Each structure stands twice: as C-alpha cells, then as structure tokens.
Amino acid sequence: MKAPSFAYAKPRSLAEAFDLLERPGAKALAGGQSLIPSLNMRLSSPELLVDINGLEELRGISLERGVVRIGALTSHAEIERSEVIRKHLPLLAEAVRHVAHPAIRNRGTIGGSLALADPAAEYPACVLAMQGVIFVRGGRGARRIAAQDFFRGLFETGLEPGELVAAVEVTAQLKDERTAFLELARRHGDYAIIGLAAFASSSGARRLAYFGAGDRPVLALGAALARDLEAAKRALDRDLRPPADLYHSSATKLHLAKVLLERAWIGLSKSS
Amino acid sequence: MDRSVEIELTVNGSEVRRRVEARQHLVDFLREELGLTGSHIGCEHGVCGACTVRVNGEIVRGCLMLAAQASGCRVETIEGLSDSGELAALQKAFHERNALQCGFCTPAMLLAARDLQLKNPKASRDEIRAHLSGNYCRCTGYQAIVDAVEEVLHGKG
Numbered sequence: 001m002k003a004p005s006f007a008y009a010k011p012r013s014l015a016e017a018f019d020l021l022e023r024p025g026a027k028a029l030a031g032g033q034s035l036i037p038s039l040n041m042r043l044s045s046p047e048l049l050v051d052i053n054g055l056e057e058l059r060g061i062s063l064e065r066g067v068v069r070i071g072a073l074t075s076h077a078e079i080e081r082s083e084v085i086r087k088h089l090p091l092l093a094e095a096v097r098h099v100a101h102p103a104i105r106n107r108g109t110i111g112g113s114l115a116l117a118d119p120a121a122e123y124p125a126c127v128l129a130m131q132g133v134i135f136v137r138g139g140r141g142a143r144r145i146a147a148q149d150f151f152r153g154l155f156e157t158g159l160e161p162g163e164l165v166a167a168v169e170v171t172a173q174l175k176d177e178r179t180a181f182l183e184l185a186r187r188h189g190d191y192a193i194i195g196l197a198a199f200a201s202s203s204g205a206r207r208l209a210y211f212g213a214g215d216r217p218v219l220a221l222g223a224a225l226a227r228d229l230e231a232a233k234r235a236l237d238r239d240l241r242p243p244a245d246l247y248h249s250s251a252t253k254l255h256l257a258k259v260l261l262e263r264a265w266i267g268l269s270k271s272s
Numbered sequence: 273m274d275r276s277v278e279i280e281l282t283v284n285g286s287e288v289r290r291r292v293e294a295r296q297h298l299v300d301f302l303r304e305e306l307g308l309t310g311s312h313i314g315c316e317h318g319v320c321g322a323c324t325v326r327v328n329g330e331i332v333r334g335c336l337m338l339a340a341q342a343s344g345c346r347v348e349t350i351e352g353l354s355d356s357g358e359l360a361a362l363q364k365a366f367h368e369r370n371a372l373q374c375g376f377c378t379p380a381m382l383l384a385a386r387d388l389q390l391k392n393p394k395a396s397r398d399e400i401r402a403h404l405s406g407n408y409c410r411c412t413g414y415q416a417i418v419d420a421v422e423e424v425l426h427g428k429g
Binding site: 001005007009023029032036039048049051053100102103107187188 | 273277293294300321324331332333335336338384402403405
C-alpha cells in the first residue's frame with residue numbers, strides 16, 4: 001500500500017529537530033526501515049516526519065577510555081564494517097549479521113532499532129546483556145538511561161515525547177570476558193523466532209538476554225545463576241514465558257530457548 | 273506544513289528536479305514520475321526486495337526510502353546499469369543458466385548480485401546465498417541464480 005499523507009522536514013541542527021518534534025503528530029525518521037513499512041501498511045499516520053539524517057553529530061563509532069560509543073544514526077552496514085566493533089564488541093559484530101538483509105542494513109540504524117524496541121530485535125538484547133547505556137537528548141537536555149530501565153514493554157521505552165536516542169555506550173569487552181550470540185529465524189535475516197545474547201564476566205557471572213521471548217528483551221536471571229547446564233535449562237522454565245507467534249507455540253519457543261542455551265554454554269564457560 | 277517537497281537528484285547520470293509528495297517512496301517516484309519501470313514493486317514493506325535500487329553506490333529498498341530522502345543523492349536503476357554495460361556479465365550468465373522465469377525479481381537480483389561482486393568478489397556459495405537472502409524469487413528455486421552468480425564471480429562455466 002501507499003503511505004498516508006504527511007508533511008516532511010529535514011532539520012539542519014539538533015535544536016531545530018527538537019523544535020519540530022514538539023509539533024503535534026511529529027515523528028522522527030532515522031533509517032526508516034521499520035517506520036516506512038509501518039507507514040506503507042497504514043499502521044502509523046504521523047502529521048509530520050522529521051528526517052534526522054542530516055544531523056552528523058548523531059553518526060559514528062568511537063572508542064574512548066574503554067567505552068565504545070555508537071551514534072544513533074550509525075547504520076547496520078557501518079557497524080558490520082567497523083574494526084572497533086569487531087575488536088571491542090564482538091557480540092554486536094555477531095548480531096549485526098542477523099539484522100535483515102544487505103539493502104536494509106545500508107539504511108537501518110542502531111538508534112532507530114533501540115528507539116523502536118521491537119522485542120524480536122537483536123540490538124536491544126545485546127545492549128541489555130552488555131549493560132549498555134542509552135544516551136538520550138531532547139529540547140530540555142540530555143540524560144543517560146541504563147538498558148535495563150530503557151526497555152519498558154512492547155515497543156515501549158524510556159524516551160519521553162520529543163526526545164531522541166543520540167547514542168549508545170557499551171563498555172568494551174575485556175580479554176577474559178566471553179560472549180555468545182545465537183538466533184533462530186525462518187529465513188536468514190528474518191525476524192527471530194527466538195535469540196540469545198549472552199555475556200560472561202571474567203569471574204563467570206552471566207547475563208543471558210533473550211529476544212523474541214517476551215514483550216521486551218528478557219534477562220534469564222535464574223539460568224544465569226545456575227551451577228550447571230541442566231540446572232540452567234530447568235531455571236528457564238521459570239525465567240521465560242515466551243508468547244506464541246503465528247508458527248511457534250510458547251512451549252516450542254521455550255524448548256528452542258534451551259537449545260540456544262546449550263549451544264552457548266560451552267563457549268561461555270570455557271576458561272581462556 | 274508542506275506535504276510536498278522540492279527534490280533534486282541524479283538518476284542514471286541525468287539531473288532531475290521535481291516537486292513530489294512527501295509520502296511518495298523512491299520506487300514509485302522512479303516508476304510513476306520518470307517512467308523507469310524496471311524497478312518493481314512487490315510487497316511494498318521491505319520483504320521481497322524487488323524494488324532494489326542503488327543510492328550513492330549502496331543498494332537500498334526503493335519502497336523503504338522516501339523520494340524526498342533521495343534529494344541530493346545519486347540514484348542508479350536497472351535501466352542505467354544495464355545501458356552502461358556494468359551488469360552485462362551477470363545478465364549473460366542469468367540468461368544462459370535460466371536464472372529467471374517470469375523475470376519479476378531479476379532487476380533487483382542483478383543489483384544485489386553486482387553489489388556482492390563489488391564488495392566480496394571471492395564470495396563462497398554460502399555467502400552468495402546470504403547476500404541474496406533479501407531478494408525473493410518465486411519461480412526458480414534460487415539454484416540457477418546462485419549458479420549464475422557463482423559463474424561470474426569465479427569464472428566457472
């Protein structure tokens with residue numbers, strides 16, 4: 001279908017963008033790889049699209065004092081090509097290969113993905129597993145929101161109206177820390193049936209973030225504390241209550257969550 | 273506020289200036305305003321890949337980008353890339369290996385294959401499949417398409 005009618009503006013500065021976003025029915029347009037389909041399918045009907053793609057300060061990847069900062073407008077393709085990401089955030093480097101297809105990765109952005117908070121998306125789970133921080137800016141100032149407080153529900157985040165995700169900050173992975181990223185999908189690049197972004201600290205403390213497993217990325221807290229794999233799998237019964245989708249029952253998804261945990265387990269437990 | 277936008281871009285090397293509706297996506301603009309109907313519209317929500325075009329050297333979904341967003345950009349379509357001869361080897365291989373039947377997906381498939389050829393000319397068969405995974409073909413079963421791309425990349429006859 002065709003998108004409904006809306007007005008379009010492309011601000012040249014953040015101040016101008018925040019001004020425009022105050023208008024009734026205004027919506028920010030980043031890569032558009034989720035927003036434009038929802039317009040084409042008439043699931044969304046904004047009055048005004050504020051195209052933030054001209055705001056260069058929201059773009060780019062940097063490493064400073066052990067923290068990787070990724071600007072909101074950084075595309076999936078840029079993350080895929082980044083040496084800094086490959087070296088310091090291997091979890092994200094793994095994840096990006098599962099984000100849609102090349103033509104979509106050329107336009108879609110990490111900020112857009114985080115702000116949309118699709119429960120089946122890869123980045124929110126990665127950022128949650130790595131205890132990342134979302135840097136948010138608005139007309140009234142800037143603030144930092146921890147990933148676990150940012151994702152609040154189905155497509156629901158800690159963003160206030162008129163605010164934008166400006167960047168995400170994630171501590172670079174240390175040599176003795178381990179991560180694993182696993183995803184099951186019907187076709188490479190399609191929405192996840194279920195997926196796991198996992199992190200283990202040097203002391204062996206685990207953070208297991210599942211996606212496609214709830215209304216937001218879900219930390220499996222019981223499984224993370226379990227002594228061994230069998231106990232961890234049993235704990236998943238209490239940790240997760242995945243909603244069924246068109247093709248997979250809740251029980252199937254829970255079973256697949258255990259399969260992924262089993263595949264991730266050895267790599268996470270291995271002492272280096 | 274204005275629901276139409278003045279845009280200026282290059283399409284297949286020619287400068288184009290138009291006033292378009294803000295809601296018009298790029299592939300509709302190319303087809304309806306410029307008569308470049310080689311880029312096809314399948315699903316119109318980013319799943320099938322039939323609308324693939326090249327913007328500033330990178331392939332994108334033409335249905336997931338507004339024409340307004342292409343202002344200032346260099347857009348290339350199957351028409352331009354075909355005329356320039358850039359796709360000739362791929363087109364020949366697709367033809368010889370029956371890598372198309374109805375042809376609806378073919379222009380986009382050629383653009384995706386060319387993109388792979390430029391970025392990863394030594395791509396394995398698995399990498400070819402991964403790179404083309406965003407382009408649906410409902411006729412061939414993909415085997416012949418992957419064969420054709422592999423032939424061009426590796427000179428296998």
